[in-house]
Every structure is written in structure tokens, then in C-alpha cells.
Amino acid sequence: MEREALLSGLVHPGGREPAPGSLRVVQGFVNTVDREHGPDLFDDAAGLAEWLERQMLPADVKAGDLEAAAEVREALRSLLWANNGGPHEPEAREVLEQAARRARLEPAFPPDGAELVPRSTGVDAAVGHILAAAFAAMLDGSWRRLKACPGHNCGWAFYDRSTNASATWCSMSVCGGRSKAGAYYRRRRASGA
Numbered sequence: 001m002e003r004e005a006l007l008s009g010l011v012h013p014g015g016r017e018p019a020p021g022s023l024r025v026v027q028g029f030v031n032t033v034d035r036e037h038g039p040d041l042f043d044d045a046a047g048l049a050e051w052l053e054r055q056m057l058p059a060d061v062k063a064g065d066l067e068a069a070a071e072v073r074e075a076l077r078s079l080l081w082a083n084n085g086g087p088h089e090p091e092a093r094e095v096l097e098q099a100a101r102r103a104r105l106e107p108a109f110p111p112d113g114a115e116l117v118p119r120s121t122g123v124d125a126a127v128g129h130i131l132a133a134a135f136a137a138m139l140d141g142s143w144r145r146l147k148a149c150p151g152h153n154c155g156w157a158f159y160d161r162s163t164n165a166s167a168t169w170c171s172m173s174v175c176g177g178r179s180k181a182g183a184y185y186r187r188r189r190a191s192g193a
């Protein structure tokens with residue numbers, strides 16, 4: 001995938017609409033890597049800095065920030081797999097809770113609605129904004145529709161708008177089709193055909 005596609009967050013396999021509202025930044029954060037073909041925007045500080053800038057969350061990237069951001073990204077992906085029928089991983093929740101503490105997320109009570117606000121600075125605070133968006137989505141129920149694709153080497157985050165939230169694949173033509181082909185060949189092998 002093109003680096004620009006990962007930066008813009010505008011590319012969605014299968015023609016899906018992006019996640020609604022502030023959940024979009026969570027989706028974009030998880031989709032900062034093409035796990036099958038590369039690139040990974042978090043391979044270098046410039047990539048993370050540019051992505052944050054594009055989300056209007058500018059921050060100086062310091063030592064350790066890249067690793068921490070990537071760890072939070074993969075922990076979020078783990079939760080999105082769980083939304084898609086995968087196992088619940090306590091380690092992933094622990095990573096997110098630690099990141100929320102580093103961001104010093106605090107409740108705020110403005111007239112237009114309660115929110116969590118990071119009191120930290122730098123990348124910790126930027127990641128805090130993303131975690132606050134995930135937290136809000138968990139409360140309003142939209143979270144369960146944000147899923148990670150279980151396709152081999154995929155893990156792409158997509159927003160499932162199907163009526164009963166039953167979509168599995170990022171795209172039927174990419175991962176869904178592959179999975180069908182895989183099942184077909186496995187059946188053929190099993191029957192000795």
C-alpha cells in the first residue's frame with residue numbers, strides 16, 4: 001500500500017465507509033501499517049510525526065515514543081480482533097491502561113458533554129486522545145462494530161455497517177475470497193482429490 005494511503009486514512013478495502021466521528025482516528029491509528037506488504041509508518045519517527053500532524057495531534061517524537069505507539073496500536077488491534085470473534089487478551093488491555101496513565105487522562109465536564117482529556121504532553125498526550133476516542137465509543141456502543149480483519153497477515157481495521165454487525169472480512173474480494181479458496185483447497189486435500 002502507498003505510504004500516502006496510510007497517512008490519509010482514506011483507503012478502505014471493499015469500498016467500506018470509514019468509522020463515524022472520533023472513532024475514525026482510532027481506525028486510522030490501527031491502519032498505520034500495511035501488515036502484508038508494508039510500509040509501517042511507525043518504522044521511523046518522521047512517519048509517526050507526520051501521521052500525528054495529519055490528525056491535528058502534532059507532537060515531538062522522542063526516544064521510546066515509536067515503540068510505545070506501536071505497542072498501543074497492536075493492543076488496539078487485539079481488541080478489534082476480539083470484536084470479530086477473536087480471544088480477549090488481558091495483556092492488550094493492560095497496555096492500553098498503562099498508556100492511559102502515561103497520558104494522564106482525566107474526566108472533564110464541559111457543557112457540551114463529558115470527555116476524557118489528556119493532561120500529559122507529547123506523543124503520550126496524542127495517544128491519550130486516541131484512547132479517549134476508543135473509550136467514548138465503548139460507552140456509546142459503536143466500538144463493537146470496529147473490527148480487525150482476521151485474514152492472513154491482514155488485521156486491517158474496518159467499520160462494520162451491516163445490519164446485525166456480522167461482517168468478518170475487510171473485503172470479500174480480498175481476504176474473504178482468499179479464505180474461501182483456502183477452505184476449498186483444504187477440502188480437496190482432505191478428500192485426496
Ligand SMILES: [Zn+2]
Nearest residue numbers: 149154170175
Ligand atoms: Zn483483510
